[in-house]
Amino acid sequence: MSAFRIGTGAGFSADRLEPAVDLVEQGRLDAIVLECLGERTVAFAHRDRMSDPKRGYNALLDRRMRALLPACRKAGTVMITNMGAANPSAAAERTLAIARDLGLKGLKVACIEGDDVSALVPKDEPFMDEPGTLADVRMPVVGMNAYLGIDAIVPALQAEADIVIGGRLADPSMFLAPLAHRFGWDAMDAARIGAGTLVGHLMECGMQVTGGYFADPGVKDVPNLAQCGYPIAEVQADGSAVITKLDNTGGCVTTATVKEQLLYEVHDPTRYLTPDVTADFSRVEVVAAGPDRVRVSNASGTTRPASLKVTVGFDGGFQGEAGVSYAGPAAQERGQMAAEIVRQRMARLDGKVDLRVDLIGASSLFATAGLRATDAQDVRLHVALRSPNREDAELLLWEVESLLCCGPAGGGGFRGAIVPCVITKSVLIPRERVKPTLNVLIA
């Protein structure tokens, strides 16, 4: 049996589009996956849906579908995506309308639902990975989504869908499903399901395996990162695969890029949990197999978990952020003085909100790690707080902006913004309680 060619067309909600079009047009792909959902993305999508029942899906869906649907139809490439986020049916309807608008008559759009389990989870369900229960969180719930695996996705492929749209489809499962469908893998064949899960895991973050998020000048150089290409996996019936990319794109596929992705967001390499399997990546072989070609094999797995992970999103109030910059002689001292002044002027909120004060250029990302510069010449005061009350965030912006007239000398470049926040927690649900549904629409 020939290799199954599967590509990635997005590795997160805001990922690039142009290289995805190139990949579908030139990659001779059997399938392309657009992975567009994180825990917080889905919670924000629920908020969007609450404000407008027609929204709640990926904000870039229109652009992506308009660019990719004609190319997918021409190449015979199936698209699988979780761009449906908190509203898969609206996303599927919208995709159908775009397909009709583009004259793609007969295009089959499958919509997978059933991941919204908010009616099924007890209000005092204990957290999966920390003490306490849902009842301990004194914030409004915005949504609860179970991670769906291949048992939810394969039926859409059996129905010969061209486009498969869901909400909380698990990232690696979107890659594994077409592999299991093509090669006839049994869902209980943990060895092959584990191997296919490795392919999905390596591919799910898109260009993170082709040189994206990798370059470090002088030690890890990446050619033409600006034109970095999305990855292709050429997968064999035994689950082994070659990770590669289009020849005419930037980036690189090396054993180093593959290894960094191998354990990305993995804890115990012998126990990577997905809805489909407990995957074992601890003995994976990663071998160079030509320019921009890396062969991966020897992943395995054991029984799939009896429960599915559920992400619960809460309305987390507001985050305010504001900053002013200082440069030149004693910039760091002046910035530090500004920081103390803001702390004093914000003291009226002491004990009510957490205030964080950083001096970008001297000490910010690594402040808690204890690392700081001593004579930075170009620094930015950055102050942040989170509060259920928008007024607290507004006060922060006011107090930082006012430094322009009554702070240290030479400050400039005030910016401030207030954004809504979400909080996410994880619980478990017995898998038999989750009932995925399938609805196929035809353009």
Place this chain on the structure above:
Amino acid sequence: MNAPGHNAPRIVRDIAHARAGDKGNTSNVNVWAYDPADYELLKHALTVERIKQTFPQLVRGKVTRYELPHLCGLNFVMQDALEGGVNRSLNLDSHGKSWSYLILGLALDDEERG
């Protein structure tokens, strides 16, 4: 790879590369020796105890080091190491994506350790 200057202290970045990821309030950083000959040095330099002792305010929970010797890799899983995680942290990098460079910036040679 650029050779370090004559007296420049060698750091982990000189022999290894890394990527950080987050799950809740747990950070994981995978670290890979470029040259298998440096893997033992990497393991010697990056012990669980050293990570905990170097960043006591940041890395507050249990640290586990997983080893993938055939790929010359280490995977550090650091609990309670993200200032509350993306839900609570007001760090500009609330995911701790830059923690990889916290590890890569550590000195390699014993006399350079602080």
